[in-house]
């Protein structure tokens with residue numbers, strides 16, 4: 001208990017020290033050392049609680065020992081009482097036994113006198129006979145009494161034996177109680193000792209831990225103190241920074257307003273510049289458009305609104321051999337617009353816009369009509385068609401082969417690539433229609449009723465353009481879309 005008190009005092013002094021340290025560093029509210037202190041205090045409180053609990057247990061055990069001792073005293077008292085009772089009983093019984101034995105002895109001694117009396121009475125008188133009879137009956141009665149006394153003595157002897165046995169049992173039980181009590185007492189002492197040891201050990205450990213933790217806390221506090229010292233300049237710098245930031249924040253709306261005004265002026269200027277650039281671009285575009293129109297008109301003026309090209313295909317295996325298969329056209333080496341033809345032995349010359357020799361490639365031919373595709377994108381109506389006798393090479397020139405495509409495919413490729421190129425500035429819609437005129441009958445090859453005959457009419461807007469009412473039109477996005485419709489059309493057209 002003294003040690004407990006000592007430990008408590010130590011703890012109190014530690015707590016007081018902690019409180020003092022806390023007051024010294026009250027600014028450091030959330031630092032980890034304070035938290036650690038709080039943890040240590042918690043631990044101390046816990047240990048105090050444990051000590052209180054151990055004390056409570058100890059007092060309980062004391063109470064138990066007290067109760068057991070009281071019970072033992074009671075049992076001893078009861079035992080003493082019963083022993084005294086037994087002794088008294090024994091004393092009483094032995095007294096009675098002695099009395100009985102004396103009585104028996106006196107009774108045994110009496111008959112001889114009676115016998116003697118009988119003999120003497122017989123000889124003396126008849127009167128005495130009666131007295132003898134009385135004496136005999138008395139003798140009988142006394143014998144019966146002796147017998148009874150014997151019986152009582154026997155019972156008493158049995159009772160005495162039983163009492164002695166009971167006393168022996170009680171003694172054995174008392175001894176057993178005593179040994180149990182002694183054992184319990186020993187156990188209790190041992191347990192108390194163990195508990196005392198545990199308590200002391202726990203207190204020692206807790207104290208040692210508390211000391212170590214206190215030491216660590218002291219060290220940490222020293223560290224915190226040095227940190228505080230080193231942090232002070234940083235705090236000063238931060239305060240300065242904060243003040244300058246505060247100034248900046250105060251001035252910020254003004255600066256912002258100024259910056260916004262500048263930005264607005266700059267944006268306005270930029271918008272103005274963009275607008276002027278746009279105006280310039282628009283002007284240039286219009287000029288370009290006019291230039292293109294002028295170029296087209298010039299082209300049309302120079303090359304004519306309708307241009308005719310001649311293409312001489314090479315001799316193929318299908319033409320056969322011999323003079324029948326010989327080429328009947330010749331070219332002018334100085335002028336690619338003249339074509340000579342031998343007719344009935346005479347040379348007839350034809351003047352065209354251009355003549356392509358058998359060596360001319362598909363690309364050469366397309367190059368010549370390429371400008372018309374650009375005119376088409378610029379909004380002019382363009383028509384390219386092939387004319388010639390069977391086997392002259394119309395299909396080859398217009399359609400070509402997949403490996404070497406003709407004007408159609410190349411024109412469509414150019415059309416879509418141009419549209420793609422201008423997509424950021426212009427939006428185009430390309431539609432496709434396929435019609436066939438055969439034997440003066442017009443039919444819609446993409447329509448649902450391809451056999452149905454259609455009419456060609458003048459546009460009612462007075463533009464002089466022709467149109468076919470009811471002609472099917474499909475919007476297309478790529479060359480492949482067109483080719484798909486063309487494949488449909490190829491199945492339906494006149495072979």
Ligand SMILES: Nc1ncnc2c1ncn2[C@@H]1O[C@H](COP(=O)(O)OP(=O)(O)OP(=O)(O)O)[C@@H](O)[C@H]1O
Pocket residue numbers: 312313314316358388389390391392393394395396397
């Ligand atoms: N420039 C050329 N180079 C090589 N072969 C050609 C050329 N032009 C035509 N041919 C070949 O000549 C043959 C006939 O050509 P194509 O079918 O184009 O004639 P076409 O005028 O369309 O005939 P049709 O009017 O009967 O349809 C084909 O085998 C074709 O490949």
